[in-house]
Amino acid sequence: MKKTTKKGIKKDEKLHADPSFLFGKLFCYLFFIGVAYYLTAFHNYNYLIKTEELSLFMPTKFFWVECMQKAGGLLEYIGCFLTQFFYYPWLGSSVFIGLLLLLIYLITKVFQIPAKFFPLAFIPSSMLLLAFTELGYLIYILKSPGYAYFNLLGILSVLATLWGYRVLRSWQSRCIFAGLFIVITYPLFGFYTLFAAFLCAIYELILFTKKSGKFYPILVLAGLVVLVPYIYFVSFYTRMLNDRIYISGLPAFYTDGSEHSLWMPFVILFVSLFLFLLFLIKKSTNGKSRSIFIFCSAIFLLTLFSTYSYSYEDENFRTAIDMDLAISENNWNGVLESASNLEGEPTRLIVMNTNLALQKSGIAGDKMFTYKNASVPYKSPRNAPYLRLLGAKSLYYQYGDINYCYRWCMEDMVEYGMKVEYLKYMLKCSLLNKEFPLAQKYINYLNETLFHKEFAQKYQKYIEHPKLIDLDPEFKSIKPLQAYDDVLDGDGGLLEFYLLNNFAYMQGGPVELVELSLQCNLIQKNINAFWPRFFLYLRSHKRIPVHYQEAAILYSYLEHKVDISNIKIDPEIVSRFKGLVQESERSSGKPEEYCSAMLKPSYGDTFWYYYFFVKGLKTN
Numbered sequence: 287m288k289k290t291t292k293k294g295i296k297k298d299e300k301l302h303a304d305p306s307f308l309f310g311k312l313f314c315y316l317f318f319i320g321v322a323y324y325l326t327a328f329h330n331y332n333y334l335i336k337t338e339e340l341s342l343f344m345p346t347k348f349f350w351v352e353c354m355q356k357a358g359g360l361l362e363y364i365g366c367f368l369t370q371f372f373y374y375p376w377l378g379s380s381v382f383i384g385l386l387l388l389l390i391y392l393i394t395k396v397f398q399i400p401a402k403f404f405p406l407a408f409i410p411s412s413m414l415l416l417a418f419t420e421l422g423y424l425i426y427i428l429k430s431p432g433y434a435y436f437n438l439l440g441i442l443s444v445l446a447t448l449w450g451y452r453v454l455r456s457w458q459s460r461c462i463f464a465g466l467f468i469v470i471t472y473p474l475f476g477f478y479t480l481f482a483a484f485l486c487a488i489y490e491l492i493l494f495t496k497k498s499g500k501f502y503p504i505l506v507l508a509g510l511v512v513l514v515p516y517i518y519f520v521s522f523y524t525r526m527l528n529d530r531i532y533i534s535g536l537p538a539f540y541t542d543g544s545e546h547s548l549w550m551p552f553v554i555l556f557v558s559l560f561l562f563l564l565f566l567i568k569k570s571t572n573g574k575s576r577s578i579f580i581f582c583s584a585i586f587l588l589t590l591f592s593t594y595s596y597s598y599e600d601e602n603f604r605t606a607i608d609m610d611l612a613i614s615e616n617n618w619n620g621v622l623e624s625a626s627n628l629e630g631e632p633t634r635l636i637v638m639n640t641n642l643a644l645q646k647s648g649i650a651g652d653k654m655f656t657y658k659n660a661s662v663p664y665k666s667p668r669n670a671p672y673l674r675l676l677g678a679k680s681l682y683y684q685y686g687d688i689n690y691c692y693r694w695c696m697e698d699m700v701e702y703g704m705k706v707e708y709l710k711y712m713l714k715c716s717l718l719n720k721e722f723p724l725a726q727k728y729i730n731y732l733n734e735t736l737f738h739k740e741f742a743q744k745y746q747k748y749i750e751h752p753k754l755i756d757l758d759p760e761f762k763s764i765k766p767l768q769a770y771d772d773v774l775d776g777d778g779g780l781l782e783f784y785l786l787n788n789f790a791y792m793q794g795g796p797v798e799l800v801e802l803s804l805q806c807n808l809i810q811k812n813i814n815a816f817w818p819r820f821f822l823y824l825r826s827h828k829r830i831p832v833h834y835q836e837a838a839i840l841y842s843y844l845e846h847k848v849d850i851s852n853i854k855i856d857p858e859i860v861s862r863f864k865g866l867v868q869e870s871e872r873s874s875g876k877p878e879e880y881c882s883a884m885l886k887p888s889y890g891d892t893f894w895y896y897y898f899f900v901k902g903l904k905t906n
Contacts, residue, residue, distance in 0.1 A: 307401060310579060314405050314586055318390075318412070319383060321590050325419045325597055327379035332607045333425075334379065337434060338372040339707045340425055344734040353431070356526040357518065358476025358535030361439045365432020372434075373737040382418075385438055386411040392445040396452075397562040402575040405586035409558045412589045413551040414438050417537075420548060422598035423666040426675050429538040431703055440478030440535060441555070443471070447482035452489065452566075457500040460490070464503060468510040472518060476535030480515070481556070483507045488563055496567075545667045547596070600665045602633045606676060609639040613680050614710075616760050618643040631660035634904065635677045638782055641805075642684055646763060650805050651831025656891040661904040674781045679711045685785060685802075686767030688715045690777065704731075706738060713745055718761060718768075722749045766798040786810060793818075797826050808833065811897055813841050817848055824853070832859065836893040839863050866894055 326334060343349065343366040353359040353366070372378035393399065393407045418434045430436060447467060454460045464486060471479045487507040494501055515531040526534060536552070539545045605624050612620035621643035625636065632640075640657050644650035664672040674694070682691035692715040695708040709728050716725035726749055732742035748755050755761050770792060777784035790806035792799060804819040816837060823834070830838075835855050840863070842850045866889055873881045882899040889895045 306576075307579065310583060311404060314408060314583070315387075317587075318408055318590065319387075321594060322383045322386060322415055323379055325415060325594065326382060327375040330419065331375045332604075332611055334372040334375040335611060336607050337425055338369055338378070338737075340705050341366055341369040341431065342704050342706050342709070343367045343370050343736070344731065346734055349734075354473065356476070356523060356534050357473055357515065357531070358436070358440075358478070360474035361436050361443070361476065361478070361535060362432045364439055365435035367432075368435045369432055370736045382434065382438075385435070385442070386415060389414070389438065389442060389445070392442065392449070393559075393562065396445045396449045397565045399562065399565050402578040403565070403582050404579070405582040406558075406562075408586050409589050410441060410555050412593045413555040413558075414441070416593040416596060417548075417551040417555075419593075419597035420551070422600060422603050423664055423670075423672055423676070424548075424668060426672075427668070427670060427702060429702055433537065436535065437537070437552070437555075440475060440481075441559070443475050444478050444482040444485065444559070447471075447479075448485050448489065451486045457503050460486075460503045461506045464507050465510060468507075468514050472514050473522075477533050478535060480511050480532060483511050485559065485563065488560065489566065492563065492567055540668065548667065550596075601628065601630050602636060602662060603665065606633070606635055606639070609636065609643075610676070610680065613639065613642070613684065614707075616646075616763075618647045622647070625657050628658065631662045632658050633664055633673075634661050634782055635673050637661075638673070638677060638681060638785075641809075642681060645802060645805065646684070649831075651801070651834050654805060654808075655833055655893050655896045659896065659900050659903070671779050674779045678781050679707070681781065681785065683711055683715065684764065685789075686764050687785070687788070688718050688764075688768065691715050692719075706732070706735065710738075710741065713742075714760075717745060717748050717755055718764065720752070722752070725749055766796040767802065769795045769799055790815060794822070797823075800826075804834065808837055808893060813845065816841060830854065832856075833893045835859050836863070837897075840894055840897060843867075862889075862892075863894070866892075 343363075350359075350363060353363040368381060369378075371381050389411050390407050393410060394404065399407055414437060417437060421428065421433075451460060451463060451467075454463055464483065468479055468483055475482075484507075487504050490503045490507070494504070515534075519526060519528060519531045523531075537548070539548045541549075605628050608624045609621045612618075612624065621639055625632070625640040625643070628636065637657075637659055641650065641654055644654050644657075664670075666672065675698070678694040679691050679698075682688070682694065691711055695712045695715070699705070699708050709731050713725055713728035713732070716722070716728065725745070729742045729746055729749070732738045748758070756765075786806045786809060789799075789803050790810055790812065792803045794800070795803075800819060800822050804816070804823055807815040807819060820834060820838060824830070830853070836859060838848075838850050838853060839855060839859065842848050843863075866885070869885060869888070870881070873884060876884075878899070885895060885899070
């Protein structure tokens with residue numbers, strides 16, 4: 287290979303010393319850091335917290351063995367460890383961005399990128415940033431533990447390997463290095479061991495074409511890349527699919543084309559690293575350095591703009607995450623604030639979370655039809671029962687269906703792996719079921735984590751002093767809703783449908799359960815089931831919430847079967863209903879869409895509007 291000319295070295299050094307270049311280099315760093323922080327801790331603050339909850343790391347032999355059940359185990363182990371720091375989003379972001387900056391530095395050194403091409407070194411880090419911020423709902427179901435760091439750590443291992451390979455002068459030493467590296471590190475790095483071997487083979491091919499290398503290392507690399515994964519698979523791995531022995535460690539995205547956009551950052555990442563090898567062919571820096579630097583800076587800006595543009599953005603997803611975290615803290619005002627701030631139409635998950643918060647706050651009878659009610663599809667390339675996957679654990683738990691909550695935690699743990707969120711719900715379910723040895727098991731797991739020891743210690747006292755369970759505000763709000771036989775009779779994965787019917791057909795019980803049954807019958811527009819629960823509710827309450835009054839007036843007006851003259855209905859509600867009847871008579875014969883649009887400004891916050899115009903909702 288040709289050596290860099292003295293003239294080329296001087297020009298490159300001159301460019302490095304150029305104040306405008308130094309300013310441009312500093313601008314690239316600061317701009318990248320700014321965008322990276324915006325897309326992580328600033329704009330996706332709760333997303334990072336949820337990412338940590340949907341992961342788990344324990345410094346135990348059990349967890350290490352679990353990670354090593356497939357190739358790439360070390361990357362998964364370290365990736366899960368680093369994911370913990372997203373518990374504090376700004377800390378987690380700083381660790382993540384710090385490693386991205388380390389990647390940039392290594393790229394410039396390993397590939398000896400000339401100064402005028404420096405902005406191109408940011409492409410791999412930008413793609414890894416995009417790969418993390420583009421997931422959306424997939425964070426709940428992606429079977430790639432430690433995903434945020436796995437691929438980043440993998441690329442760092444690739445660069446370190448290539449650097450070490452290039453240092454060796456003789457082809458014999460490179461052959462020995464290649465053999466040891468692939469055999470030893472394939473279980474640790476998986477796919478990234480094979481990718482590093484591929485780059486080393488390309489580098490060796492460059493040397494061979496320049497007549498400064500031998501073909502033997504290429505044969506060794508190619509043979510080991512094919513044989514080593516297969517030998518490990520048939521000899522050791524019992525939990526790794528045979529179609530993943532050469533790609534173990536790559537994200538578990540679909541390859542049928544439905545998720546091609548998720549693969550694009552990785553395609554660009556791998557192609558860019560391959561092209562960077564070209565810098566090792568010719569080291570001359572002859573050319574218009576300033577013009578090239580400006581052109582590369584334009585590519586840098588375009589890359590970051592694309593990273594920003596293609597990062598996942600969906601108001602419903604962001605609202606669902608906010609609600610999820612608020613529910614876990616029993617912050618019902620926070621849930622309702624998120625619902626109020628929603629500008630577009632909601633998914634069923636958001637509607638159900640809103641109704642839960644209203645029920646827990648004791649204001650559902652006055653407010654449940656004042657919030658938006660729709661069934662917008664979940665914005666995700668993967669077709670999945672997201673309402674069940676995202677909401678089953680929290681909703682079943684909060685509504686007292688403890689066994690169903692535990693069941694879905696267990697089933698999802700088998701499917702997607704052990705996660706902090708699952709352990710927390712399984713712990714609380716075990717306490718409510720008085721299964722204290724089982725609860726202790728989950729406390730022991732949480733005590734092994736870095737940031738959830740306090741949570742575990744809070745519930746440890748309930749095992750030691752079970753009477754304290756009845757004094758816990760969270761448990762006290764759930765226990766009245768358990769006044770029925772909580773059995774696993776099969777929900778078919780239809781979360782909302784099951785909960786509505788389960789409560790709608792209940793008869794009697796604590797006042798909380800009676801009112802919840804009444805609310806579910808309003809949602810289902812079940813007139814016959816409404817009346818007995820309405821009158822049962824009147825026995826224990828002096829004041830009648832607004833929506834119950836609205837339903838009583840409407841049903842009495844429609845059927846003329848129940849006399850409500852002795853029921854204390856607010857005059858304002860009566861007057862408003864008369865106005866609705868008059869408006870409806872004036873628009874008689876008009877299309878339903880016209881009537882809906884005309885009445886919504888005045889009556890969109892009533893049960894009446896919901897009854898007549900909110901139709902065709904997809905419960906899941």
